[in-house]
Every structure is written in structure tokens, then in C-alpha cells.
Amino acid sequence: MDRIHTLGRHMCPNKQLKQPIKVTVTGAAGNIGYAFVFFAGQGRLFGQDQPIDLTLLELPNSKRPMMGTVMELDDCAYPLLANIRTTTSIDEAFVGCQVAVLVGAKPRGPGMERKDLLSENGKIFKAQGEAIDRYADRDCKVLVVGNPANTNCLIVQRYAPSIPKQNFTAMTRLDQNRADSILASKIGVHSRQIRNLIIWGNHSATQVPDASQGIIMNYPQPGMVTAARGAVSNDKWLTTEFVETVAKRGAAIIQMREKSSAASAASAACDHIHDWFIGTQSGQIVSMAVISDGSYGVPEGLCFSYPVTCQNGKWQIVQGLQWDELTKKRIEVTTKELIEERDLALQSLAANTK
Template sequence: MTEPINVVVTGAAGQIAYSLLYQLAVGSVFGPEQPINLRLLDIELMMNVLQGVVMELEDLALPLLREILPTADPAVAFKDADAAFLVGAMPRKQGMERKDLLAANVNIFKDQGEALDKFARKDVKVLVVGNPANTNALICSHYAPSIPKENFTAMTRLDQNRAQALVASHLGVQVDQVKNVIIWGNHSSTQYPDVTHATVNLSKTGKGVISVPEAVKDNEWLNGEFVSAIQKRGAAVIAARKMSSAMSAAKAAGDHMRDWFNGTKDGQWVSMGVVSDGSYGIPKDIVFSFPVTIKNKKFSIVQGLEISDFSRSKLNITAEELGEECKEARQVLKP
């Protein structure tokens, strides 16, 4: 029988985790034949709530779910971890500046990086969901020097899913007919949703697979309203719900980790925040979202894509913001 893997979810009593945990337990992420042990980490104040989550997980009666361990101790949660979803963070509230969010969260991810370094497997796959995700992933990696940098990623899959869905809606096709949308940069309002290299299947109209710009035939919309809508989608959800995205964020986290473990399909790529190696002129050692392909649990940045002057200007803006975030993070961190 397949041995269970140890999967950590932080902020396990929160809303994103509540939607994520079922996906993990039912096999949607790691596969229908992969048993898992869930390690649920949250603060002491949330232990009573977390116990209710544990009861619900037990009541699911799912055969893949072997062990459930709720804890407030990172040493217990991260011991021998194979995969970690770092969801727990102070949520962004309406009117909150990103630098305030960064200051509130940076020490959380410092502590979790140190715990990963001491207790997790050295091939652990870490996905940072808690915002500001890119810089939190960088901080986490910095404090886990014995774990390869490429094992730390930030989630921009939610933005990719949003962009893919908006293009599909605009063209009147099913969302799975749109491929290779790219999110460049930061998971913030400076991110650049790019459909220059994306395709859409219009076989029902007799056109077959063509580029999204050719199908849309409206560069003004693609470079204006479309970009703005994706950049501001998170804020729009907060304005409507008075809370951050939860259900869609959980789905995206599952998508991200599923592809990381199982690989991408031939000819397709996904967006992930990864430590920059200098590709496309992006400064090294910031966590930047690139298009990647994945094989054998290792990602490779897609190379050779043509970058227009418009796209370059957008990449520069989001890279500059990430550079500033890194500086702010270093100022907030205690020696």
C-alpha cells in the first residue's frame, strides 16, 4: 500500500483552510490513491475552533485521510512534512496598505521558515498563500537555508484562474478551452495578467485553436479593462464580502500543489511565484511569478517568450514593487 504523506496546513481554523481541507482529504490534490496525514497548525486562541474542524474532517469518513493532528506547535506540525500550505496570515482588510500587511505578517513567516528548516523533510514542497505571498515566501526560504530555494513558491494561481475565466466569459467559451494565460510578478495590484501567448479553442465556430488576441480582436480591452479587472479582483471581492477570497483561493492552492506534484500537460504551462534566476531580465532572488512547466515535481521557467514593450513596462513595475517589499521586510525583521 502507498505510504501516507504528511501535509501541513497553517491557519487551519480559517476560511481558506476550511475550503482547502476537503480537497486534500478527498484526493483532489495528491491523487485518489495517495493517503495523507493532516497536520493542522493554528494559534492557541483558535484551538477550540480547530477542534470543530477536526470533528468535521472525521465525519467525512474518507479512506485517504489517515491521521489528523491539530496543534499550535510548529515543531509538531512541520515534523517530516512532505508538503505545506502556508495559509495562516493576518488577512488583508478593506483600506489596509500592503506595507502594513507586510509588517504584520513578516515575523510569522520567519518563524515558520525556521520550523521548516529544523523539522520538515528537505524535499518538502512549500506553497505560501498568506499575503503578501511573494515576499512571505522569500522570507520563509531565507530562514530555511537547508531547504532548496526552489522548494518555496508563492500562489499566483488564483490570478491565473481569474484571468482565464474572464477571457473565457468574454469569448463565450468554456473556461477549459483557454490555455497558457500568464501572471507575471507580484500577487498584488501591480501583477501583469498576460494573454499574448495564450490560446483558445474555437472549434465550435470552425476556427480551431487560435491565439487569444486574435480571438478577442480588441487590444484596447486586453491592455486596459482586462488587466485592470484582474489586478483589482481581490479588492473587489473584499469590498463585496468584507473578507478576502476564500473558496477561490483554496481551489487555486489545490490546483497549484496538484500540478507541482503531478506535472503539467505537454504544451501547457501554469503561473507560480518562484525565486527568480534572472529570466526575462527580472532581478535575481526575488519571488516573481513566471510561466512554468513541471515534471517530476520540478518546475522550469518557460523560456524564449517574446516580450513586447507594453509587457516589459508592466514587468518592470511589478518587479520594482517586489524590490521595495523586500527592503521593507528586512527593516521589519528583528536581528
């Protein structure tokens, strides 16, 4: 462990705080990790009465910017940051870890084929899974943010067999948040009024944004609830332009900023963890990629984004929803892509162990 910094002097003197939750963030000096740790320090994960012990993991060549991040965290004097630890050792990073936020991943470079990307990330997430299996708390909860997030999550889970399967998730909350914002803009309401839009499948261009369960709170008047389809009155827009805009939002941001989404991804990761631990509101559905149990005909074992509700630190897939024919066809496409990703990644890992 390279550094341990106790921030006890920053704790709220007049508020009864709980025992800190141990949170490990990989890729902590990258753009998403950098934004995430400041949100975490503000209490976005577990609420304003829950301190955290934060462990930051980075590659040796990113040690300096990681230390700079810690200096900024120090300067924020966040009351909820009980301790900060930094390390470049994957084994040390997960000792006693209760929540693992796996952000660091190898990005797709020029000329890199998908199979190469899956191969390189397979090695990274295999090693992280093995470290979690050896050193983390037995009820450690894992959120994979680094892309390809669904398949990276599947790999981590396979190499951490002592941790319950339901403790492994990948993030599609960013896609859901994007869908909320896009629909709100279309209707002319605030995004906080949007509920129950669903992201099915992969966190990729094949994802399936679904407004069939969506509702608009306090619309058109306070106290009223209106179905998204009724508020938009344009099924063609909801099943074409809306779906395409959500799925391509990340690419559009890259085109404008010449950088991928960072703060919005970090914020979505906070939303994901918060709802997982604190629970969803009554009647609220959120999207999480989880290890499939076969629900909706998705092959068991794939990491697939479903509509879920959360309570007492556990998620549950919402059952009994119906797909129209167009949605069903799109689900088949995203499922096929996930199967192909899984097979390519596992074949590569098997070849590397021979």
C-alpha cells in the same frame, strides 16, 4: 501535539494506496484553510490513489474552531485522509512535513501601513522558515498562500537554507484562474478551454496578466485551436480592461461579499500543488511565483510569478517569450514593488534582531 486521529477505517479496501504524504496546513481554521482541507481530503492534491497525513496548525485562540474543522473532516469519512493531527506548536507542526501550505498570515487592519504589515508577517514567516529548516523533510515543498504571498515566500526561503530554493513557491494560480474565467466569459466558451494565460510578477494590484500566449481549445469548432488575441479580436480590451479586471478581482469580491476570496483561493492552491506534483499537460503553461534565477532580467532572489511547466515534482521557467512595450513597463512596476517589499521586510527583521 494536541490530537492525533487515525482514519484507517476510512481507507478504500479494494484499492492499492501509496504511503501517505505528510501535509501541514497553517491557519487551518481560517476561511481559506477551512476550505482547503476538505478539497485535500477529496484527492485534489495528488490524485485518487494518494492518501495524506494532514497536520493542522493554528494559534491557541483558534484551537476550538480548528477542532470543529476536524470534527467535520471526520464526518466526511474521506478515504484518502489517513491521519489528522492538530497542534498549536509551530515546531511540532512541521516534523517530517513533505508539503507545507502556509495559509495563515496577519491581514492588513484599519490604519495599518504596508511596512507594518510586512513587519508583522515577516516575524510569522521567519519563524515558520526556521521550523521547516529544523524539522521538515529535506525535500519539503512549500506553497505560500498568506499575503503578501511573494514576499512571505522569500522570507520563509531565507530562513530555511537547508531546503532547496526551488522548493519554495507562492500562489498566483488564483489570478491565472480568474484570468481564464474572465477571458472565457468574454469569448463565450468554458474556462476549461482556456490555456496558457500568464501572470507575471507580484500577487497584488501590480500583477501583469498576459494573454499573448493564450489559446482557446476546441474553438470555434471541436479540434481547432485559436489564439486568444484572434478569438477576442480586441487588443485594446486584452491590454486594458482584461488586465485591470483580473488584477482587481479580489477587491471586487471583497466589495460584494464583505469577505476576501476563500474557496476560490483554496481551489487554486490545490491546482498549484497538483500540477507541481503530477505535472502539467504537454504544451500547457501555468503561473507560479518562484525564487528568481535572473530569468527575464528579474533580480535574482525575488519571488516572482513566471510561466512554468512542471514534471516529476519540479517546475521549469518557460524561456524566450517576448514582451511588448506596455507589458515591459508593467513588469518594471511590479518588479519595483517586489524589491520595495523585500527591502522593507528584511530591514524590519534585521531591526527586530538587534
